[in-house]
Amino acid sequence: MKGLFAITIATIYGLCIRLSFGLLHGFLEIMSITFLFLIPFVIGYLTIILIPAEKTKTNWSAFLKPWITCFVILIITLITKIEGTICWIMIFPIFSVLAGLGGILAHKTRKRKNVSEDDWKNRPTLDASMILLIPILIGLIEGERTSSGQILTVTKEISLQASPTEIWSELIHINEVDSIEKKSIISSTLGFPRHIRTHLDTARVGGKRTAYYEKGLTFEETITAYEPERLMILDIKTDPDKISAQVMDEHILIGGKHLDILEDTYELQALSNGCSKLKLTSKFYINTPFNWYAGLWGNYLMSDILKNELELIKNRAEAK
Template sequence: MKSLFAIALAAVYGLVIRLLFGFANGLMEIMSITFLFLVPMGVGYLTVLLLPAVSVRTRVGAFFMPWLTSLVLLIITLALNVEGTICWLMVFPIFATFAGIGGIIAFSQRSRGNKGSDNSQQPTSLNVSFLVAGPLVLGFIEGEKALIPKQLTISREVVVEAPPTVVWQQLTSRKTSAPPASTHSLAALFGFPRHLTTTLDTFKVGGKRVAHYEKGLYFEETVASYQPARQLVLQVNANPSAVPPAVMDEHIMIGGKHLDILQDTYQLQPLAGGRTRLHLASQFYINTPFNWYAEIWAHYLMADILDGELAGLKVRASAN
């Protein structure tokens, strides 16, 4: 029972800090070093500090017990719609790891202070004050200072059993429907809306193309330049205010503060036997304090989305 209480109280602590960061949005950032590294350390520290000493006898146990608290916090924030599934799945490995580090710190302190005793060390008022006030003060100081914008390009390609003219016709069609997406794709597993149709008002520089997705999500694209049957460049105009709030988490909102798609470029290369190599490059930027980690997820998710787009074009062009 004491173990459940410790986990529950540490999870409530994490929830309160999350709500305070959200309430002070603009002054403090969820996508910050303070929240994603120091707050989970506080969650892990409090978990082990509150647990009976007999429940955590080794550093390994001290590292992994806070993972359970992190999981409870994940479930609570999803149930209360405080966080989105995609965002949590991306963040959980880091959050749980640093919660484990906080657990090891608490275990080490307790081991030094209670050698030869199984009594648990109760949190003092100083401990609690620091756990609550520390992240808030540091979060306020950090603000958006640690955000680092970085531009990236992800490229994918596919060989189509059709000549460039046929592929080009499908690429510039006034309206096309996307084939059923694979339920095993990373984007599908993360709940990213499925691409439904694409419409083009007129094919010329300045023409508008709109990609429609499930749940009311859509992206507007402007024809920036083209070379018939060779290259098509589209400027992507994401409007975050037009995205339904239930579709994408605010921290990974395309067109938002932390993520935006800038440009898509299609290139067609004729191959022997009337085939075409179709290449798609997407230029986008990320803006976080930990781009090294965000870039890993961005690469896999964007590559998955581009593969789906190319697969649809391949199916339509090959059928003609």
């Protein structure tokens, strides 16, 4: 029962902190070092410090028990829609490991002070209470100061057994995409909406191309460079105010302050063997305190999206 009590208290603390960072947005940033690295550490520390010493005898046990707290927080925030699936998939590996490290610190601290079962029953909680306030204080100091912008580029290419004319007609205007043509497992698992169709009004510089996705997500694209059957560069705009909260989590909202897709470049080359090579390059922007980590996920997701689009064009062009 004491273990359940510890997990319950640590879970309530974690939820209260999450709500506090959400309500005090602008002062306390969820996309911060404090939230992603320090808070899970404190959650893990609190979980183990509240469990009687006799119930946690090894470092391994102290490392794993806070994972239960993290999992409970995950389930509650998903059910209540406080957080989205894609966010949790991205942060849970770091969140759980840091919570485990916090648990190990609590275990070692208690062993060093030789706290017994009787001591635990009578032990004042002032030390733990002070630790719980640290993330709030550091979060207020951090704010957005540790965030920095970075532009990343992802390129994918594919060989096609089709003429440049056949490929180009499928590229500039993509008719209704059937669900069976959507083969991407990664982006679907992460909750990225399915591509429905893409419409181009005029194939020239200044032409408008709109990509439609499920749940009302659209990308407004303007042609900035155009060479028929060879090159097309698109400047991409997304209005975050028009994107429903059901589409993507607020912290990775496309067009928001943390993530934006800037430009797509299509390059088509005819090969000597009668085949063609199509290359698609996407340029996107991230702005976080941990671009090294956000960039890994961004590259992973964008690579999957680009690969799926190239395969769609290939299958349609080769079927002509």
